[in-house]
Amino acid sequence: MWxxxxxxxxxxxxxxxxxNPTIAxxxxxxxxxxxxxxxxxxxxxxxxxxxxxxxxxxQIRLGPNRVGPKGLLQSAADTVKLLVKEGMTPDGADxxxxxxxxxxxxxxxxxxxxxxxxAKDFQLWDLNIGVLYVSSVSSIMVISILMAGWSSxxxxxxxxxxxxxxxxxxxxxxxxxxxxxxxxxxxxxxxxEIVQSQANGWWLFKGHIPAIIAFVIFMIAVTAxxxxxxxxxxxxxxxxxAGFHTEYSGMKFALFFLSEYVNVFIVCAIGATxxxxxxxxxxxxxxxxxxxxxxxxPSSIWFFGKTFFLIFLIMWFRWTFPRLRIDQxxxxxxxxxxxxxxxxxxxxxxxxxxxxxF
Amino acid sequence: xxxxxxxxxxxGAVKSLVVGMRRTGYYFTHHKEIITEQYPDNRATLxxxxxFKGEVVMPHDENNEHRCTGCTxxxxxxxxxxxxxxxxxxxxxxxxxxxxxxxxVYHLELCTMCNLCVTACPSxxxxxxxxxxxxxxxxxxxxxxxxxxxxxxxxxxx
Amino acid sequence: xxxxxxxxMEGDLIINVGPQHPATHxxxxxxxxxxxETIKNVEPHLGYIHRSIEKMxxxxxxxxxxxVTSRMDYLSAHINNHACALCVEKGLQVEVPARAxxxxxxxxxxxxxASHELWWGAMAMDLGxxxxxxxxxxxxxxxxxxxxxxCGARLTMNYMVPGGVLQDLHPDFQRKVKEFIxxxxxxxxxxxxxxxxxxxFQNRMKGVGYLSPEDAISYGCSGPVTRGSGVRSDVRxxxxxxIYDKLEFDEVLETGCDSFARYLVRVRxxxxxxxxxEQLIDNIPEGDYQAKTKAVLKLPKGEFYQRVETAxxxxxxxxxxxGGTTPYRIKYRSPGFSNLSVLNKIATGSKLGDLVAxxxxxxxVIPDIDR
Numbered sequence: 001m002w003x004x005x006x007x008x009x010x011x012x013x014x015x016x017x018x019x020n021p022t023i024a025x026x027x028x029x030x031x032x033x034x035x036x037x038x039x040x041x042x043x044x045x046x047x048x049x050x051x052x053x054x055x056x057x058x059q060i061r062l063g064p065n066r067v068g069p070k071g072l073l074q075s076a077a078d079t080v081k082l083l084v085k086e087g088m089t090p091d092g093a094d095x096x097x098x099x100x101x102x103x104x105x106x107x108x109x110x111x112x113x114x115x116x117x118x119a120k121d122f123q124l125w126d127l128n129i130g131v132l133y134v135s136s137v138s139s140i141m142v143i144s145i146l147m148a149g150w151s152s153x154x155x156x157x158x159x160x161x162x163x164x165x166x167x168x169x170x171x172x173x174x175x176x177x178x179x180x181x182x183x184x185x186x187x188x189x190x191x192x193e194i195v196q197s198q199a200n201g202w203w204l205f206k207g208h209i210p211a212i213i214a215f216v217i218f219m220i221a222v223t224a225x226x227x228x229x230x231x232x233x234x235x236x237x238x239x240x241x242a243g244f245h246t247e248y249s250g251m252k253f254a255l256f257f258l259s260e261y262v263n264v265f266i267v268c269a270i271g272a273t274x275x276x277x278x279x280x281x282x283x284x285x286x287x288x289x290x291x292x293x294x295x296x297x298p299s300s301i302w303f304f305g306k307t308f309f310l311i312f313l314i315m316w317f318r319w320t321f322p323r324l325r326i327d328q329x330x331x332x333x334x335x336x337x338x339x340x341x342x343x344x345x346x347x348x349x350x351x352x353x354x355x356x357x358f
Numbered sequence: 359x360x361x362x363x364x365x366x367x368x369x370g371a372v373k374s375l376v377v378g379m380r381r382t383g384y385y386f387t388h389h390k391e392i393i394t395e396q397y398p399d400n401r402a403t404l405x406x407x408x409x410f411k412g413e414v415v416m417p418h419d420e421n422n423e424h425r426c427t428g429c430t431x432x433x434x435x436x437x438x439x440x441x442x443x444x445x446x447x448x449x450x451x452x453x454x455x456x457x458x459x460x461x462x463v464y465h466l467e468l469c470t471m472c473n474l475c476v477t478a479c480p481s482x483x484x485x486x487x488x489x490x491x492x493x494x495x496x497x498x499x500x501x502x503x504x505x506x507x508x509x510x511x512x513x514x515x516x
Numbered sequence: 517x518x519x520x521x522x523x524x525m526e527g528d529l530i531i532n533v534g535p536q537h538p539a540t541h542x543x544x545x546x547x548x549x550x551x552x553e554t555i556k557n558v559e560p561h562l563g564y565i566h567r568s569i570e571k572m573x574x575x576x577x578x579x580x581x582x583x584v585t586s587r588m589d590y591l592s593a594h595i596n597n598h599a600c601a602l603c604v605e606k607g608l609q610v611e612v613p614a615r616a617x618x619x620x621x622x623x624x625x626x627x628x629x630a631s632h633e634l635w636w637g638a639m640a641m642d643l644g645x646x647x648x649x650x651x652x653x654x655x656x657x658x659x660x661x662x663x664x665x666x667c668g669a670r671l672t673m674n675y676m677v678p679g680g681v682l683q684d685l686h687p688d689f690q691r692k693v694k695e696f697i698x699x700x701x702x703x704x705x706x707x708x709x710x711x712x713x714x715x716x717f718q719n720r721m722k723g724v725g726y727l728s729p730e731d732a733i734s735y736g737c738s739g740p741v742t743r744g745s746g747v748r749s750d751v752r753x754x755x756x757x758x759i760y761d762k763l764e765f766d767e768v769l770e771t772g773c774d775s776f777a778r779y780l781v782r783v784r785x786x787x788x789x790x791x792x793x794e795q796l797i798d799n800i801p802e803g804d805y806q807a808k809t810k811a812v813l814k815l816p817k818g819e820f821y822q823r824v825e826t827a828x829x830x831x832x833x834x835x836x837x838x839g840g841t842t843p844y845r846i847k848y849r850s851p852g853f854s855n856l857s858v859l860n861k862i863a864t865g866s867k868l869g870d871l872v873a874x875x876x877x878x879x880x881v882i883p884d885i886d887r
Binding site: 055058059060061155156159163229230232233236237238239241319320321322323324325326327328 | 529531537538539553640641642643644645646647649650651654710711714716717719720867868869870871872
């Protein structure tokens with residue numbers, strides 16, 4: 001059967017038979033890098049058009065429908081527009097940091113791609129602390145936002161960056177605790193093992209109510225961490241015009257935009273891996289025929305399907321809810337989400353020790 | 359007791375959010391509710407209300423005759439000086455001099471479509487047209503002469 | 517802490533919100549002194565869209581000056597025109613036909629609903645929920661179509677003239693209005709689901725922007741802003757004009773004094789307006805739509821004042837006549853100006869995000885403030 005892991009395997013085989021091991025390794029790295037950049041571009045295009053269509057349909061509009069069939073090439077046209085636009089650097093800005101910030105945002109997003117299992121046996125780097133790696137690297141994101149906000153020398157940008165700092169630091173906690181509650185069940189931080197442990201059922205179903213609570217908290221926390229509405233205080237357009245990227249234009253703005261969407265994809269991929277079984281197909285108990293049909297669907301489709309479902313959920317949040325105020329945002333985290341997730345973690349630990357999960 | 363209130367609060371909050379999401383989810387899945395009008399494409403079917411105030415025009419009949427007597431009521435009624443009536447004297451077949459319009463100059467760029475000139479006109483010579491695509495590349499094109507060249511007043515209109 | 521508010525200190529952040537800013541809905545300019553996220557002082561700067569409408573009106577005749585007033589509070593253009601027409605009629609001692617009175621009230625109430633619909637959408641948009649704006653515009657579009665059909669324009673109608681209305685109602689008017697009322701009743705629960713009942717929205721609005729009844733009176737506020745503080749101020753009830761004294765409707769009062777109370781007043785006012793329309797739509801009397809007036813209107817020497825309730829509050833028109841064809845002096849008492857003046861009072865001490873919510877509940881239309 002055709003699968004991503006087979007393609008990767010055959011490329012590896014061909015490279016190692018044709019070249020000596022060092023060159024083969026370098027070439028593999030180059031291929032992986034190019035593939036990641038390609039994935040970035042494709043994700044950016046797909047997610048932007050998806051967001052615009054979701055927004056349009058929710059808002060009883062048609063959405064982009066002019067460029068390409070049904071407007072599907074709209075985001076490609078937008079990319080061309082952003083590329084040819086002038087990339088302004090304001091006079092009063094700290095030019096080095098100002099120009100560096102969007103690239104930091106992109107590099108963080110790229111680093112986060114490494115441990116994600118896109119399909120069966122198809123993973124760039126299956127390190128044994130995968131989940132820890134993701135949650136620690138994703139907190140570097142705040143540095144790029146602070147950098148952008150501070151170096152712009154603009155009061156709106158500075159306020160946006162400060163808000164974002166407070167927000168991301170707080171919501172890391174509940175996201176971390178929600179991840180921990182799955183780690184407690186799995187007993188491993190390695191992403192491939194977490195996926196493997198869900199071969200007989202996803203943690204969302206196996207872990208009873210604590211897993212569902214953890215899932216909800218995880219979704220709320222990552223929405224806040226990626227600065228998406230209703231937690232988009234860093235770029236609250238009615239208060240701060242555009243927040244931390246007010247002064248950015250052209251491709252530098254596009255990089256922030258792209259990194260936001262890629263971050264959404266990554267957190268949703270992590271959510272799908274932890275709670276929805278990653279690339280594992282959907283199985284119901286002893287229904288052999290049904291399970292067999294499910295197995296027939298390629299694992300990459302399972303992974304992307306689950307991830308895009310979660311992305312849709314986050315988009316749905318965005319186009320439904322009003323924005324929180326900064327003190328309410330912190331209240332929500334420290335007074336509600338954090339206590340709930342702590343109690344939840346305790347419950348989950350008890351569940352895991354007693355072995356009550358399936 | 360405190361715990362009960364806390365749980366109740368969280369439940370109420372989550373419920374209100376889910377209700378909102380159900381509403382937007384309904385519109386997401388029901389595409390027949392979409393209200394977008396694709397304007398330049400639906401030009402053929404676009405029908406404006408028959409009273410829509412687009413611009414002032416002077417209707418002419420098939421003999422190139424209009425109903426304007428040149429009484430300047432519209433010029434006086436206009437708040438912005440949009441209309442300028444330039445009169446001349448025609449010689450009637452009986453050899454008498456008769457006042458008639460030479461040009462009725464209409465400045466579309468000044469007009470606010472208030473309809474006061476149309477209601478002021480005693481002989482129904484001008485009316486509002488239902489056009490609305492008025493943009494041009496040169497401002498001078500917005501200054502229009504409403505009566506056709508060579509037109510004259512209709513018989514019997516005083 | 518309280519004494520410090522209002523003084524600029526070392527480390528305070530002064531930001532300019534506007535004249536080009538997404539939250540000001542126009543060219544209002546607010547100079548905000550911030551301490552972190554907390555507002556210490558708000559200073560509105562006006563004049564960016566001053567067109568000297570009062571001075572312009574002095575050179576126009578009594579028929580002509582009414583059209584200019586549509587450009588003041590453009591969201592309640594009908595009601596502005598209505599106030600001017602009433603004031604001129606007061607001077608001329610003209611009796612307006614019953615049919616014209618009913619038409620005028622119907623148009624006023626439709627305008628009020630349209631204005632509140634737009635406010636509702638913009639209010640939610642200020643708070644970051646972009647979707648309700650489109651739902652509000654769907655209903656507002658129906659009203660705009662009714663206006664377009666009968667008055668010939670969607671925003672600046674110039675339909676009220678001294679002595680009545682400019683044209684008779686369109687034959688489809690009653691059917692269309694009934695359709696609108698049906699649509700409105702079918703969709704109104706969405707407003708609750710999406711915004712009013714939403715926990716985030718309630719938390720953003722409740723207890724924010726406290727305006728005590730005493731302050732509301734002393735700052736000269738009017739309309740939903742005062743009624744949100746529990747002060748009776750509906751001109752339609754207190755100084756009834758046209759046929760409002762014969763109609764059954766409630767003056768909406770809320771005692772919360774905060775942004776949420778002002779929000780609820782407007783949402784409930786829409787229901788009251790629908791109630792008024794329902795009473796009148798089947799009972800439009802036959803007859804003239806315009807009283808017979810002279811071609812050239814001349815007001816007698818004297819001073820005339822008329823107040824009406826626009827969607828934003830009390831609009832007063834004050835005409836001083838020297839007996840000529842144009843007014844000697846015209847003064848408009850616009851509701852937005854007085855309502856804006858409380859902004860510093862209610863915003864001091866709250867967060868920057870709340871300022872947007874408060875400006876939303878004051879329902880500012882900048883051309884109305886500047887004129």
